[in-house]
Amino acid sequence: QAPTLASFLSSLNPAQLQAVKHDPQVPLQILAGPGSGKTKVLTSRIAHLILAHSLPPSSICAVTFTNKAANEMRERLTKLIGEERTSQVRMGTFHALCAMFLRKYSRMVGLEGNFTVCDADESKKLIATLLKPYKDYLAGKDMTLKEGTVLSMISKAKAKGQSPADYREHIHESNKKDKKTGLSQAEPDDVSRIVAEVYDAYERALRKSNSLDFDDLLVFGVKLFTTHRPAVAWCKHVLVDEFQDTNTTQYDLMQAIAVAKCITIVGDPDQSIYGWRSAEVANLAKMQKDFASTKQIFLEENYRSTGAILNTSIAIVAQDKARIQKTLHTSHPAGTTPVLRAFENEYEEASFIAVEIKRLVASMGGVLRWGDFVVLLRFNALSRTIESALQKEGIPSRVLAGHKFFERLEIKDLLSYLQLVDNPSFNPAFIRAVGVPSRGIGEKTLAEFVSRAEKMQISQLQVAEKIHDGKIPDIKPPVKRKLDSFVKTIKILRTLTEKGTSPAELIRRLLELLDYENYLKKTQPDWESRWENVQELITFATEAEVEVSDIIENPHMNLIDVDSEDAVVVEPKETPLRLFLQASMLSSEGDNQTEEDNKEKVTISTCHAAKGLEWSVVIVPSVEQGTFPFYRTDDIEEERRLLYVACTRAQGLLYLTHAEQRKFGGEAKKKDLSEFVSAVTKQNPSLFTNQTPNLPTVQRDVISRVLGRPPADEAEVRRRCAEFERTTRRRVPQKSDSANKNSWNPTFSRQRPIGTNPIFFPF
Ligand code: ATP
Numbered sequence: 001q002a003p004t005l006a007s008f009l010s011s012l013n014p015a016q017l018q019a020v021k022h023d024p025q026v027p028l029q030i031l032a033g034p035g036s037g038k039t040k041v042l043t044s045r046i047a048h049l050i051l052a053h054s055l056p057p058s059s060i061c062a063v064t065f066t067n068k069a070a071n072e073m074r075e076r077l078t079k080l081i082g083e084e085r086t087s088q089v090r091m092g093t094f095h096a097l098c099a100m101f102l103r104k105y106s107r108m109v110g111l112e113g114n115f116t117v118c119d120a121d122e123s124k125k126l127i128a129t130l131l132k133p134y135k136d137y138l139a140g141k142d143m144t145l146k147e148g149t150v151l152s153m154i155s156k157a158k159a160k161g162q163s164p165a166d167y168r169e170h171i172h173e174s175n176k177k178d179k180k181t182g183l184s185q186a187e188p189d190d191v192s193r194i195v196a197e198v199y200d201a202y203e204r205a206l207r208k209s210n211s212l213d214f215d216d217l218l219v220f221g222v223k224l225f226t227t228h229r230p231a232v233a234w235c236k237h238v239l240v241d242e243f244q245d246t247n248t249t250q251y252d253l254m255q256a257i258a259v260a261k262c263i264t265i266v267g268d269p270d271q272s273i274y275g276w277r278s279a280e281v282a283n284l285a286k287m288q289k290d291f292a293s294t295k296q297i298f299l300e301e302n303y304r305s306t307g308a309i310l311n312t313s314i315a316i317v318a319q320d321k322a323r324i325q326k327t328l329h330t331s332h333p334a335g336t337t338p339v340l341r342a343f344e345n346e347y348e349e350a351s352f353i354a355v356e357i358k359r360l361v362a363s364m365g366g367v368l369r370w371g372d373f374v375v376l377l378r379f380n381a382l383s384r385t386i387e388s389a390l391q392k393e394g395i396p397s398r399v400l401a402g403h404k405f406f407e408r409l410e411i412k413d414l415l416s417y418l419q420l421v422d423n424p425s426f427n428p429a430f431i432r433a434v435g436v437p438s439r440g441i442g443e444k445t446l447a448e449f450v451s452r453a454e455k456m457q458i459s460q461l462q463v464a465e466k467i468h469d470g471k472i473p474d475i476k477p478p479v480k481r482k483l484d485s486f487v488k489t490i491k492i493l494r495t496l497t498e499k500g501t502s503p504a505e506l507i508r509r510l511l512e513l514l515d516y517e518n519y520l521k522k523t524q525p526d527w528e529s530r531w532e533n534v535q536e537l538i539t540f541a542t543e544a545e546v547e548v549s550d551i552i553e554n555p556h557m558n559l560i561d562v563d564s565e566d567a568v569v570v571e572p573k574e575t576p577l578r579l580f581l582q583a584s585m586l587s588s589e590g591d592n593q594t595e596e597d598n599k600e601k602v603t604i605s606t607c608h609a610a611k612g613l614e615w616s617v618v619i620v621p622s623v624e625q626g627t628f629p630f631y632r633t634d635d636i637e638e639e640r641r642l643l644y645v646a647c648t649r650a651q652g653l654l655y656l657t658h659a660e661q662r663k664f665g666g667e668a669k670k671k672d673l674s675e676f677v678s679a680v681t682k683q684n685p686s687l688f689t690n691q692t693p694n695l696p697t698v699q700r701d702v703i704s705r706v707l708g709r710p711p712a713d714e715a716e717v718r719r720r721c722a723e724f725e726r727t728t729r730r731r732v733p734q735k736s737d738s739a740n741k742n743s744w745n746p747t748f749s750r751q752r753p754i755g756t757n758p759i760f761f762p763f
């Protein structure tokens with residue numbers, strides 16, 4: 001039963017209420033610190049627009065930074081306006097939003113509807129090929145240019161909305177900005193010229209393969225929405241979360257979607273941490289120019305963290321002298337002082353973390369469980385030591401934003417076949433699929449395919465099919481033989497797809513045709529876990545099917561614009577296979593894990609990926625010079641803000657740890673405490689303690705927070721603990737679990753099962 005409008009408005013403070021009720025016609029910026037309820041306000045505002053202003057849910061566009069954030073918002077919104085209406089709100093990341101519309105209106109921007117989204121790995125391979133002709137030239141000048149470097153330079157150009165032609169023009173400027181691209185001894189002009197040429201060739205190659213890379217989704221989205229207005233005629237209000245991290249292209253996109261000029265954004269300049277990916281905090285000021293009479297509302301009360309955590313976090317970020325000071329206070333009690341501990345080396349540090357987590361879970365009487373802990377790392381490579389320490393103590397953990405599920409070898413093998421069935425022009429998939437299982441087709445033969453495809457102006461798959469059908473006579477018979485099973489497999493899958501076979505069933509058939517389990521056994525030492533991933537892919541596909549049928553059958557999910565008079569050119573049919581492939585390309589780590597799974601696991605994540613989320617206990621290891629701030633940073637203040645983001649994820653307990661010695665590239669190096677922390681302790685030593693928290697105190701703190709008052713006596717503490725033990729630990733989570741957001745609630749739900757993944761959101 002959804003709450004009434006009045007009841008959910010009553011859970012907001014006056015400033016939040018003002019923001020929620022603010023006139024929808026007047027552009028609004030909500031600027032506030034972490035945990036002040038920005039995301040909550042954004043969600044409530046959506047509900048208010050629907051309930052009080054009678055906007056159709058499908059006329060609202062809500063943009064989040066990650067899929068995970070979209071999941072959370074969807075969940076919060078469902079509580080306010082119910083499942084049906086929530087499902088109609090167009091909610092997702094900029095990328096997902098663009099992908100969906102580009103599918104439908106592909107022709108309007110010169111694409112085929114069956115375009116494939118190409119991942120970073122495929123992009124890199126493509127660039128490596130395109131760089132080959134420059135190899136001798138570079139070597140002659142004693143220069144190196146890595147494909148990763150080139151890709152990131154191209155990506156930056158796209159984030160700024162620069163086409164290859166624009167890039168060529170801006171060569172000199174971009175060179176000045178890209179000081180830290182990892183180039184060695186390269187003459188800037190030479191490099192820029194080469195990158196410009198590769199960029200151009202890369203774009204042509206992508207188009208020839210009928211594919212887009214991730215950045216292209218946005219670039220083409222802008223193109224679509226600015227040139228073909230009916231594609232956005234449905235939009236009456238746009239809301240953007242984490243606005244401080246939008247780049248120029250995303251900003252342009254937002255502007256293009258906001259046809260009605262009705263817009264609400266929330267953001268926090270102190271949490272801008274994506275400058276390295278071309279995010280522009282200046283977009284906040286830009287918006288005020290582009291959207292006349294934009295109103296600003298500030299929120300000042302933090303509902304997430306204890307007083308001590310908030311004070312320490314603010315002391316960290318306040319060291320940035322250029323920062324605009326703002327007010328942020330909490331009505332929660334001071335709680336336990338954040339812990340700062342030094343260790344001899346990274347193993348001691350990791351072992352402390354594991355033992356401490358275990359101690360808290362074991363002795364808090366069920367008040368805390370594994371899922372309430374997060375270890376936040378400066379970068380992924382630090383996770384190995386932590387993971388093995390947790391494992392040693394028997395603590396279940398999961399890595400958020402680690403090696404992405406859909407980037408795993410076995411998953412990519414299988415997807416490459418399906419991609420080829422859906423989009424025969426997608427050459428990157430051909431190169432991969434033809435080698436799975438190994439058919440003895442060598443580099444030379446592959447190069448032959450590539451050049452023939454070029455010459456004949458057809459795709460590489462088509463070349464293979466022609467060879468197989470004997471239509472290219474000057475090819476050696478062994479090649480033809482080697483291709484036999486491959487071409488047959490593709491043909492069988494194609495026929496099955498045409499008959500409407502589901503993606504899950506297609507994968508099952510593909511496994512048989514390739515004898516894939518045996519192939520894994522023969523080629524991969526860790527084949528068992530890989531085989532498990534394959535099973536997981538089938539599960540993902542099965543659950544996706546339910547959502548897909550929703551999209552195809554639900555009239556609200558129809559993209560064709562009801563309000564628009566214009567004739568709209570729409571691609572004929574969305575196939576289940578295509579939707580499945582899209583979902584897998586846009587999915588990120590964690591999407592394939594169920595909520596129940598995560599509650600029983602300690603999360604290991606990068607600080608970046610933890611943005612917008614909250615946990616009861618946050619542990620940040622390796623706060624050392626060179627690690628945090630990272631030695632290769634261009635922007636020390638962005639590193640400081642990143643630590644601030646990490647610390648402000650904590651509700652009740654915060655630990656920072658560092659090692660005096662850490663191995664880097666196999667070599668042990670001496671390490672100093674991070675300047676971000678030493679500056680704070682110098683100024684005010686009482687902001688940290690080296691004592692681990694006193695458990696009875698923590699227990700009382702948690703209970704006070706849940707009850708909204710301190711426990712009456714010891715007996716109540718015991719009673720409450722017993723209750724926790726009973727209710728939170730073994731209970732299957734209920735939909736209503738996260739209703740009580742005011743509490744430091746260990747049952748706070750953070751994830752939805754993949755079946756409800758909003759990748760398949762309602763269009
Ligand atoms: P971040 O900057 O980290 O993204 P945020 O400003 O988006 O933070 P939210 O995630 O919306 O903050 O809110 C933080 C926590 O505070 C959530 O658990 C939310 O439910 C709670 N909260 C926000 N406003 C209120 C309120 N008025 N009463 C009770 N709890 C609130």
Ligand code: MG
Nearest residue numbers: 038039040612
């Ligand atoms: Mg938020």
